[in-house]
Structures are given as structure tokens and as C-alpha cells.
Amino acid sequence: MTKLEVVPPSVDRLERVSLGDRVHTALRDRLMxxxxxPGxxxxxxxxxxxxxxSMMPVREAVARLVADQSLExxxxxxxxVPLMTKARFRELTRVRLVVEGFAAEEAARSRQDSDVAAMRDCEEAFEAEARKAAPQAELAVxxxxxxxxxxxxxxxxxxxVGIIEGLWLQIGPVLNLDLKLSPDRLQTGGAAEQHRRLVAAVEAGDAATARDALVKDIEGAARFIESTGRLLD
Amino acid sequence: MTKLEVVPPSVDRLERVSLGDRVHTALRDRLMxxxxxPGxxxxxxxxxxxxxxSMMPVREAVARLVADQSLExxxxxxxxVPLMTKARFRELTRVRLVVEGFAAEEAARSRQDSDVAAMRDCEEAFEAEARKAAPQAELAVxxxxxxxxxxxxxxxxxxxVGIIEGLWLQIGPVLNLDLKLSPDRLQTGGAAEQHRRLVAAVEAGDAATARDALVKDIEGAARFIESTGRLLD
DNA sequence: GCAGCCTAACTGTGATCACAGATCGCCGCA
DNA sequence: TGCGGCGATCTGTGATCACAGTTAGGCTGC
Known part of the structure; x- marks a missing residue:
């Protein structure tokens, strides 16, 4: 684990960010x-x-992560890091389908040009990584x-967005650990295809298709992870 | 503000509850x-x-409440306690409609007998309070x-449930302060009617009606609060 | 040589101390 | 009497100390 970056004082002034906040961000990134x-x-x-x-900022950061069940x-x-049971995984997946599905619909209705541009960049980066012979799991993730x-x-x-972040924080360790252990999922899984559909639908303002693409993306990943048998219970 | 209750040691043993947890619960109850x-x-x-x-457990509890924007x-x-702008209120209401609406549907599908009994008790308590000539806002809330x-x-x-708790924690101060300042809303508003519809629909397993009743309940309250003009912006 | 106990190290939790920054009020001056 | 500036106080944040509970390892006794 690396040392926390020393941010310029100017940034420190503008948006009061305590050491606890920085530790929280550091741990969050590592979890996601x-x-x-897990475990x-x-x-x-x-x-x-x-x-x-010192121990003090870590206590605060960990307390927050424990509060939203990212740690236990x-x-x-x-x-x-909490273990993931099949039951908990399915529950999280169901909630994700509802919440993130709605977000996809809403994004298709409200997106601005700058949003579409950001999405396109990420989508190209993902596809480029997935298409490689030996994809780097970390970059793809x-x-x-x-x-x-x-x-x-x-x-x-x-x-x-905050709610979804909480969900990803809980399911992230499993999702990404899984991707690291089975990098071939990047090719076999239909992730890239659904991503293309998702971005196109959001750009076109097609809420129903956007939701469908996102739902299929989540369901595809969930099916794969359940099939690996690495979940408990 | 009262002192924290001293819980029996037996309970303390079973489920490790730190002082920070107790302070968190205490503040949460006061917010909800x-x-x-607000302010x-x-x-x-x-x-x-x-x-x-000491200050220590309070720091932990407040840090958690700040993290999920229940405090700022x-x-x-x-x-x-964060101020509530019209924009934030509408955003929270939209998210609530989606998330709690889904919860109502799902409750209608998955409810057990014990759940229905608990709902009936609460519904009767609410209706009894609302029907009084001078309802006690606190009990109704x-x-x-x-x-x-x-x-x-x-x-x-x-x-x-955890996600919804987070939403209520943010919108609770406004909802309940409003009810205290305008206790007549209990009679004029259709809350009791939608509550009856909601409980009946959940008991009957009618997901669509359950969602509709809950949506109308939330929308009714939101309309009333916006009409009071107490929100900022 | 092996099992069991006992101690030493390490865990999170709570209290206390230290400090920089902001706020408010009081005092002196015009 | 009104205004400006300075100091006491209060704020959250970070570090350090203290402590009870747990854990793991090493030593002793069989």
C-alpha cells in the first residue's frame, strides 16, 4: 500500500479534505x-x-466503510473485507438491477453532450483492453x-450515484477479484456488446434499450460469477 | 438530549455495540x-x-452521518443538519419513488404473515393518531x-432497507419538521387512505396497487411540503 | 516428542491532550 | 454613542496514551 499523495495546499484550501477523507478514498479505491x-x-x-x-484517520475511514458494509x-x-455468500450476491444483484436500471433509463433522458463524450472515451478504453490477447484485468476493471x-x-x-457507489463498494471485491482470476471472461462474456448498446441507447435517448443493455450486462456478469462456484454457501 | 440508555450486559455481549454505535443510533432517531x-x-x-x-464516540457517529449526507x-x-433546497428535495423524492416503489412491489410478492401483522399494527396506530382532534405529531411521525x-x-x-434508511435520514428532518408545523396535514392529506390501500395490497399480493398507493403517498406529502414554501431556493 | 498452559504481543475502543483556524464579544478609542 | 480591532473561547482534526479482550507462539511438563 502506497503512501498518500501530498496534495497541493491550494486544493486543500478549496475543498476541506481531511486525512480521514483521504484514507477513506484510498481504501475505497482498493476495494472497488x-x-x-473478500475475507x-x-x-x-x-x-x-x-x-x-496515525491510527486516528484510519479509524474514521474504516468506521464509515463498516457503516455501509464495505468492511465488517x-x-x-x-x-x-466481508465474505460474499450466494444469497447476499443475489440480493445485491437484484437491487442493482432496479437501481442501476433506472439510472440507465434516466441517463438516456437527461444526458448532456459532455456526458456522452465521457462515456464514449471509457467505452473505447474498455473495448481496447478487452480485445487484447492478454488483457490487463486492472485496466479493464x-x-x-x-x-x-x-x-x-x-x-x-x-x-x-451515491447509492450505486455504495452497492459497488459492497459487490466490487467479488466482481473484480473474479475478473482477475478469469480474465478470459472479457472475451467470452458479452460485456463489450452490451456496453456498445448502452452507450448508443443513452446517446440516442432510448431509455428502454439503455435499461435492457445494462440489465443484460449485469445479469451476464452475475451468471458468470455464480457459475465459477467461488461464492460461499 | 437525554443520556444514553444503559443496555443490559447480555445484549451487549450478543451483538457488539460500541458507544459510537449508540451515539449514531441516538442521532439517527433524532434526525428521523x-x-x-434543518440548519x-x-x-x-x-x-x-x-x-x-467523551468526544470520541461522537466523532465516529458524526463522521458516519456526514458520510451519507445526513449531516454536513x-x-x-x-x-x-443540511438545509433542504427545492432541487435537492425533488431529487430525493424522485429517487424515493423508484426505490420505495420497487420495495412496495417486492413486499407484495414476498411478504410473510408476520410482516402483515406488523404492518396492520402500525397502520392502526397511525390512523388512530391521525383521527384525533389534536394529533400528536411525534406519535404520528x-x-x-x-x-x-x-x-x-x-x-x-x-x-x-438500508438504502431507504439513508434516504429517510436525508429527507426526514424536512418531512417531520413539516408535519410538526402543519399537523392538520394528517387530516386533509390522503395519507391514511393510501396507507390502507398499501397494507391491503401488500397483504393481497397485489404488487401494482401496492406501488401505486406508496407512490401516491409520497407524492401527496411532497406536494404538500412544496406548497408550504418552506424549502429554499 | 508431544500436548497443554501461560505469557507476550496485537486487536479495536475510549479518553485525553495538542493545535490551528474561525467566531464572537468585549474593550478602548474617536 | 458608535465603530474598529484584538483576545478569549470554541470549533473540528490529529496524535498519543490506556485498557480489556483476543490470539498466537513458545515454553514447560509429562
Missing amino acids: GGELA QKMSLRSVAESLGV VLPNRAVR RSNKELHFAVYRATGLPTL | GGELA QKMSLRSVAESLGV VLPNRAVR RSNKELHFAVYRATGLPTL
């Missing part, structure tokens, strides 16, 4: 990026030391996430 | 109950003193909330 696998334990002191801060504290008081959130941000509903 | 009005400032030290704990920290570092969440819990999707 699949760098922290992995962590201690406040070790995280603090590796990030070059065992009865032994140990902190770890990142551009996949960026593409989805470019769509969600196009809704103009920050509350909705 | 409308005891803390109201609070200091960590004063909250800590009034709850009889101003550039001056002051902590307060409480049973209204309990009724809604009895429905949401009937979905069997704790993730969804």
Missing part, C-alpha cells in the same frame, strides 16, 4: 479495484503505518467502472 | 424524528456532554415511519 479480496483482514495500525498517518468487524473485533459511472452521472442525480 | 431541524448546528463536545460520553460540515468546520419500514422489511432485502 479488487485489490482487497482479507486488516488492522488499523498496519493500514495507518503503510499510509504514513468480526465478533473478535477484527476488521476484514477501471474502465468498466468508469463507463458505468459516466452513465450514472449523466442522470444528474448525485443521490442516485 | 424531526427533533433536529441546526451542533458541536461534538456539546453532544458528547449531553449524552454523557461547513467550510468553517461547523457541523449542522413515528407510526408513519414504522409502517413504511414494516413494508420495506417485508421485502426480505436488507440492502434495500
Whole structure:
């Protein structure tokens, strides 16, 4: 784990960002990026030391992540990335289908030109990575996430984006760990195709197709992950 | 603000609940109950003193509430209940319609007998309070909330319930403050009627009607609150 | 050589101290 | 009497200390 970047004081002035916020962001990125696998334990002191801060900001960041179930504290008081059971995975997937499906519809209705441009960039980056003979899972994961959130941000509903972020934070470790262990899913899965449909539909303002593409994208990934048998229970 | 209740040690053993958790719950209840009005400032030290704990657990609880925007920290570092603008209110209402509407549908599909019983109790309590000549806003607010969440819990999707709790935490101060200032809304508004429709539809497994009743309930309240002109912007 | 106990290290939690920045009020001056 | 500036106080944030509970490893005894 790398040290936290030292941000210029000017940025620090404009938008009060505490050390706790920075630690929170750092941990969040690692969770969403699949760098922290389900079941992995962590201690406040070790995280603090590796990030070059005291235990205090880490406590705050971890408390927030525990609050929205991105991390969990065992009865032994140990902190770890939650394990994913089949039941929890299916529940999260169902909620995602509703919430993100609505977001896709709404994005098709409200998108601005700048949103479409951002989506196109991410979509090309994802497709370029997926088409490689030996795709780098990390890059694919990142551009996949960026593409989805470019769509969600196009809704103009920050509350909705926040909710979806919470869902990704919970399901991210599994999604991305899975992608790292089975990089071939990038080719076999229809992710790229649904992404193309999604972007085109949002750009055309076709809400129904946008939702359908997103739903198929989520369902395809969920089916694949369930088929690997790596989920508990 | 009252002191935190001393819970029996047995409960404390079963489910590790830290002081920070208790402070969080205490503040959450006050926010959802409308005891803390939008714009109201609070200091960590004063909250800590009034709850009889040190500043430490309060910091953790407030950090969590700030994280999900139930509280906000101003550039001056002051902590307060966020003000509600018309734009934010409408955004929250739109998201609520989607998420809680889905929850109502799902509750109609998955409800158990015990869920229906809990809903009926809350519905009767609400109606009894609303029918009084001088209804106590606090009791009505409480049973209204309990009724809604009895429905949401009937979905069997704790993730969804958590999301809705986050939404209520943000919109609660306005909803409930409004009800306190305009207790006559209990009679004039069609809340009781939609509640009856909602409970009956969930019990009958009629998803479409359940959603419709809930949507009309939310929309009715939203219309009333917008009409009072107490929102900013 | 192996099993069991006991200690030492490590865990999160809470309290206290330290500090920089903002705010408000009081005092002095015109 | 009114205005301006300065200081005391209060704010959140970060660090450090203290502590109880757990865990894991090493040592002792069989």
C-alpha cells in the first residue's frame, strides 16, 4: 500500500479534505479495484503505518466503510473485507438491477453532450483492453467502472450515484477479484456488446434499450460469477 | 438530549455495540424524528456532554452521518443538519419513488404473515393518531415511519432497507419538521387512505396497487411540503 | 516428542491532550 | 454613542496514551 499523495495546499484550501477523507478514498479505491479480496483482514495500525498517518484517520475511514458494509468487524473485533455468500450476491444483484436500471433509463433522458463524450472515451478504453490477447484485468476493471459511472452521472442525480457507489463498494471485491482470476471472461462474456448498446441507447435517448443493455450486462456478469462456484454457501 | 440508555450486559455481549454505535443510533432517531431541524448546528463536545460520553464516540457517529449526507460540515468546520433546497428535495423524492416503489412491489410478492401483522399494527396506530382532534405529531411521525419500514422489511432485502434508511435520514428532518408545523396535514392529506390501500395490497399480493398507493403517498406529502414554501431556493 | 498452559504481543475502543483556524464579544478609542 | 480591532473561547482534526479482550507462539511438563 502506497503512501498518500501530498496534495497541493491550494486544493486543500478549496475543498476541506481531511486525512480521514483521504484514507477513506484510498481504501475505497482498493476495494472497488479488487485489490482487497473478500475475507482479507486488516488492522488499523498496519493500514495507518503503510499510509504514513496515525491510527486516528484510519479509524474514521474504516468506521464509515463498516457503516455501509464495505468492511465488517468480526465478533473478535477484527476488521476484514466481508465474505460474499450466494444469497447476499443475489440480493445485491437484484437491487442493482432496479437501481442501476433506472439510472440507465434516466441517463438516456437527461444526458448532456459532455456526458456522452465521457462515456464514449471509457467505452473505447474498455473495448481496447478487452480485445487484447492478454488483457490487463486492472485496466479493464477501471474502465468498466468508469463507463458505468459516466452513465450514472449523466442522470444528474448525485443521490442516485451515491447509492450505486455504495452497492459497488459492497459487490466490487467479488466482481473484480473474479475478473482477475478469469480474465478470459472479457472475451467470452458479452460485456463489450452490451456496453456498445448502452452507450448508443443513452446517446440516442432510448431509455428502454439503455435499461435492457445494462440489465443484460449485469445479469451476464452475475451468471458468470455464480457459475465459477467461488461464492460461499 | 437525554443520556444514553444503559443496555443490559447480555445484549451487549450478543451483538457488539460500541458507544459510537449508540451515539449514531441516538442521532439517527433524532434526525428521523424531526427533533433536529434543518440548519441546526451542533458541536461534538456539546453532544458528547449531553449524552454523557467523551468526544470520541461522537466523532465516529458524526463522521458516519456526514458520510451519507445526513449531516454536513461547513467550510468553517461547523457541523449542522443540511438545509433542504427545492432541487435537492425533488431529487430525493424522485429517487424515493423508484426505490420505495420497487420495495412496495417486492413486499407484495414476498411478504410473510408476520410482516402483515406488523404492518396492520402500525397502520392502526397511525390512523388512530391521525383521527384525533389534536394529533400528536411525534406519535404520528413515528407510526408513519414504522409502517413504511414494516413494508420495506417485508421485502426480505436488507440492502434495500438500508438504502431507504439513508434516504429517510436525508429527507426526514424536512418531512417531520413539516408535519410538526402543519399537523392538520394528517387530516386533509390522503395519507391514511393510501396507507390502507398499501397494507391491503401488500397483504393481497397485489404488487401494482401496492406501488401505486406508496407512490401516491409520497407524492401527496411532497406536494404538500412544496406548497408550504418552506424549502429554499 | 508431544500436548497443554501461560505469557507476550496485537486487536479495536475510549479518553485525553495538542493545535490551528474561525467566531464572537468585549474593550478602548474617536 | 458608535465603530474598529484584538483576545478569549470554541470549533473540528490529529496524535498519543490506556485498557480489556483476543490470539498466537513458545515454553514447560509429562
